[in-house]
Every structure is written in structure tokens, then in C-alpha cells.
Amino acid sequence: MDSRTGLPVVGMVGGGQLARMTHQAAIALGQSLRVLALAPDDGAALVAADVQYGDHTDLAALRTFAKSCDVVTFDHEHVPTGHIRALAEEGVKLFPPADALLHAQDKRIMRERLGALGAPNPAWRPVAEPADLVDFGAEVGWPVVLKAARGGYDGRGVWMVADAAQAADLAATLLAGGTSLIVEERVALRRELAVQVARSPFGQVAAYPVVETVQRDGICVEVLAPAPDLPEELAVAAQQLAIDLATALGVVGLLAVELFEVADPAAPGGARVVVNELAMRPHNSGHWTIEGARTSQFEQHLRAVLDYPMGDTSLTAPVVVMANVLGGEPGGIPIDERLHHLFAAEPGAKVHLYGKQVRPGRKIGHVTVLGAELDEVRTRAARAARWLREGHQ
Template sequence: MTVRTIGIIGGGQLARMMHAASIPLGVRIALLAEGPDVSAAQVVADVTVGDYTDAETVYAFAERCDVITFDHEHVPQPILRGLLERGKGVHPGPDALVHAQDKVVMRERLSALGVPCPVFAVVADHDELIAFGDRMGWPVIAKTSRGGYDGKGVWKLHGPEQSAEPFADLKPGVRILAEEFIDFTRELSVLVARRPSGEERVYPVTETVQTDGICTHTFTPAPDLSATQADEIERLALRIAAELDVTGILAVELMQRADGTVVVNELAMRPHNTGHWSIDGAHTSQFENHLRAVADLPLGPTDARQPRAAMVNVLGGARDDLLAASAEVLAAEPRARVQLYGKSVVPGRKVGHVTVVGDDAADVRARAQAAADHLMGRDDSEGQ
């Protein structure tokens, strides 16, 4: 089947950048958005405003789409399965997507596959959490099984006195996952693009920097990673994508210990913040390859255009007029590629990103940081 219209559920910046990638492919984007002025709704012509948790709203939207994909992982499983029952293509499908929706399901499946993960347990109350912490040693990590992002729904607990925190205001159907604390030296990410036919491509391994639970920087390829380590991580991500039968982009986030070994931290089945560098730094961006995979088109090459790429997220700061700030950045740092998301400026909110590519790692880092600092209204010393 020739896919002519791809429906995207969710109107955030990922859908916005997918729309940009759809233009040269010649496919039409239809959007189910949370509101009329969210990020992607500002640029997509075909917009339905509605609730993605309402089955009839989603089914009516899907009628004019050849296939459905996502800006986020939050569409309920019964609705996803209802789309399949109606003969609609859904990529990634519900059997794959559940591993990105529910951290307990993800941990259990990956552990069964022999994928390195933190030691974990599902805990029903704070007494079981205390028992886990006493057994593993404090601190421990507690996570909600569903709904957490950008540091929300995650707690680092230093002792039994904090054990009640994760259970406060716990929503029905959400469980608490307790994990050993991994004393990692850095975090890494690797993206895989995969078609329904099984064709797959892997992007270079990226080092990511998290600040208060939010990804703020990525450096690609990950510095000081041996060819052997990179190959092992890429093969691990490809194996996970195949075992879970993912269609589209799979992001595998990892923690690396001092001895070089890694454990899987999170999975995402959509374009991902850690792959934004690929818009300007790879031969085919993650957004284009996601759409190619969803439409079952041949995938594009994922190798880097330049030896180094640095991406810095622009978080809401002291400057409200990002367009004016962007003009200043483009004049001062002509090599910087600025992506603005069309969002109002709220402190700490992701409102854009900056990418710089080149030969010298220190140079691209410094240029990307300087550009992002200017957009956020910081001076150089505050941005380091």
C-alpha cells in the first residue's frame, strides 16, 4: 500500500519536526492535537483538536489517515488495539509501544531477554520499598510505571524516611518500580530506525547530559567511546528493536559505569530529544527515517555528515522574544542551526534547540553553548 497520509497523535515539537521532514517525502501529515495553538498545530494544515484518550475521537481522526504514529507514548492500549481491529496501521504497534508506556513491562521483558538492566522490584507500599532499599543498599531509585518524563515521576531516595514520597497521589493503575542506584559516569543514547520489513539502521552513539532530569546537551559521537564499545551498544539497540518488533525510531537510553559497561535505563518509540542533532548532523534525520519507516519506505543512511555534532536544548529563560534573539544568534554564530518550537517561554520549558557540527569537538560545543545561552538570556559564565 502506498502511504499518502500519516496521522500523528500529539501536537508537540516532535510532530512539528516530523511535519518538516514530511515535505520532501511528499506525504501528507494529519494531526490530532491537544489544542489549536500547540507547537505542531501552528505549521500543519490538517489539524483536528481533540482528546487522544477518547476512543471515538481517535477513530474518527484515523479514518482519513493511511497509518498512525505518535508524538508521545500516552495513547491508551485499548484505543490502539481498536485501531488495529478497524484495519488501521499503527506504528509502532501496541505490542511494541507498551514497553515504552510501562516501565515495569519494559524491565521485565528486557531482563527476560538478557539485556543488562538495573536490579529492580515492583513494590506495593513503602514497607516493600524500605525492604528493597535495605537489601540493595541506599540510595535507591523509585519510578512510576507510567506517565513520567523529564525527571517527573522519578525519585532518588537516600533512606527509609523518604520511602512514602513515591506513593503520594499515586494514580490508579500506576505501580512503583524500585531500582538499584547505578553509580554511572555518564549517560548514552542510541537510536535505531526500523521498517515493518525488518530493514534497520542505527545512528552513532550519543553522549547525553541531564540537568535536573531534563536532557540539556548531546555530543555525537560519544567522546572517548572505543569502536568496540560503540559496536556493542549499537548491536544491543538493534537487538532490542528486533525483539520488540518496533516500527519507526527506537531510542535506547543507557547508563555507563566507570568500567565501560552499560545498563539500559529507558526506551522511547518515537523521535527523541537525543537524536535532534541528526537534523543537521546526519545524512538522514531521525524524523525523516521515522516517517520512512512508518510509510514502509527504504530507510536513509544514518552516518554523520561531520566528525562532531553538539546539540544544546534551549530552555525557557530570561528572554521572551526568541525570534529577535534568534536573529542575533544567526548573525553572531552563523554555523549554529537554531530550531524554535513555537512555544511560549516558561522557565525550564524546552522551547528550542541549537546544533553545531564540525571537525573540532571543543569548538562545536562552545559555539552551540554560546548560541543557546544567548537565546536563554544567559551570559557565558552562567551557561557553562
């Protein structure tokens, strides 16, 4: 309890942009997010009043931090499960709990659990030796998707494997390096979708509208909310799937369910979804909610971990488009000048910069545009992101 405000203290492990935007939402709730950061130039450390420094893999540092908070949550999935368990046994409230978070940390555990729950997995298999991968490819057809069970994100830790020869070499190398692997069929997807749900310790669940996520080189570049031309049956089924998973896994806080949409003439609406990945925190596919939903995913995550009732998830406009801003080559037009140009060109674009140094391909911010007509809103969002990335049209 913060004696100055009479409110419980929420701590977030990790000082990246998710903690930065969660702090922004915390301010409205009378809170000041307590952040465990690695360095003073972490995005959240630049803006939060209450920052401690320490490594999230260091149990002693985590313990000191956690014991100063009423509830602890996470900006990323990299805190060792054993540490979370140890602190929970010492009486610290950590959300999501270790037994839930595990399914966002380890893809093999996730696939096994989804299978047991009857949730829609692609064909998949653990890869303990190269032959597992080669056999799987022969069965389901090449190419196949090889994944590190742990630690991958934004396209890292994922390999498209073309044939048996490549499979044997790559699997041997990765297994020799100690990487735990699974392989999945390459799903014949129409597009990618995502659903955000939030769940409180009490068990209240709130789902956001289903969105379409557009990837380039394995990185999300654009989110369209709501997912255009999504049959109502499929939207409801995807939301229900996410709600069921949040409940079955015991998630507290946000759960992002990334989905593949697959054509299926036998399914209602002519398509079905397959689960791609899970994340248990505010997620890039939900950044549109800051302006595009009545309650942002960051406020919702705080409400969930505080066990407050969930906020209204409805859209604030018929069409919302979020475009990520990836860093280009360093140098060129200064970021301050790029902002000027962007604001002059798009007075309605909402900008979110994360306080990061520019590096090629690094997410340095995002822009959101709201409107009534998808093509127009999408064009404006892409143009706004280009101004920030390139400094010119």
C-alpha cells in the same frame, strides 16, 4: 492515499515539537503530515496544513482521525494501549504496534521484558507496598531511584530516595494516590548514552551512531555526537543491543534506547551499558540528526512507518553538538531580537524553534553546531543556546 499526490497519508497523534519537525521532514518526501492536535497553538498545528483536533485519550476522536490516514504514528506515549489495540482490530495500521509501545509506556513491563530477553537491567523491583522499597534499599544500598511505572518524563515521576524513613513515607503517599511504582538501584554511571534505531514493518533496521546525552535536573541539555572517547566495542555493543530490542519488541518506527555507561574492568573496552529508558518515536537525543546525519530521525521515522527502505545514518561532520533551549523567565529581550544576536554571533548555528510560549524550564527549541573539534563545537552550541534563552552572553 492522497489523491492529489498519489502518496499514502501518514497521521501523527499529538501536535508537539516532534510532530512539528516530522512535518518538516514529510514535506521533502512529498507528504503533508496529518496531525491530531489538542489546540491550534500546538507546535505542529502552527505549521501543518492538515490538522484535526481531538484528545488522544478519546477513542472516538482517535478513530475518526485514524480512519482518515493510511498509517498512524505517535508524537508521545500517552495514547491508551487499549485504544491502539481496538483500532488495530478495526484494520487501522498503527506504528509502533500496541504490543511494542507498551514497553515505552510502562517501566515495569519494560524491566520484565528486558530481563526475559537478557538485556542489561539495573537491579530493580516492583513496589506494591512500602516494605518492598525499604527492603530493596537495604539490599542494594541507599539512595535508590523510585519511578512511576507510567507517565513520567523529563525528570517527572522519578524520586531519589535517601533512606528507609523517606522511602516508607513517599511510597505510602504515592501508592495511596494509585501510582504504580518500581524501584531501581542508583547506577554508578560514568555518563549517559543513547542510541537511535529505526525499524520498518519489513524488518529492516538502521542504527545511528551512539551519542552522549548530558542531563541537568533530569532534563537533557546537550547531546554530543558521536559519544566522545567511546570504545569501539562498546559502541558496537550498544548499537547491537538497540537493534536486538527493536526486533524482539516488534518496534516499527524509531526506537531510542537511553543507556547508562558503567565502568566494568572485566568488560571489553572497560565499560558496559545498562538500559535506562526506551522511547518509540523521534526523541530529543536524536535532534542532532537533522543536520548531523545524512538522514534525520524524523525522515527515518516516516520512512519506517511507510515501509520505505531506511536512509543513510552516517554523520555529516566529525563532531555534532545539540543544545536544548529551555525557557527562562518570561519577558526580557524579545525572542526575535535574541535570534538576531545569536545569528550574528554564530552564523553556523542551526536553530530550531518550536513555536512555544516561553515558560521557565520548558523546551522551546534547540540549536545544533557541527565542526571538527569537540570543545570548540560544544562551546559554540552552549553559547548559541544561551543567546536564545537569555538574550545575552
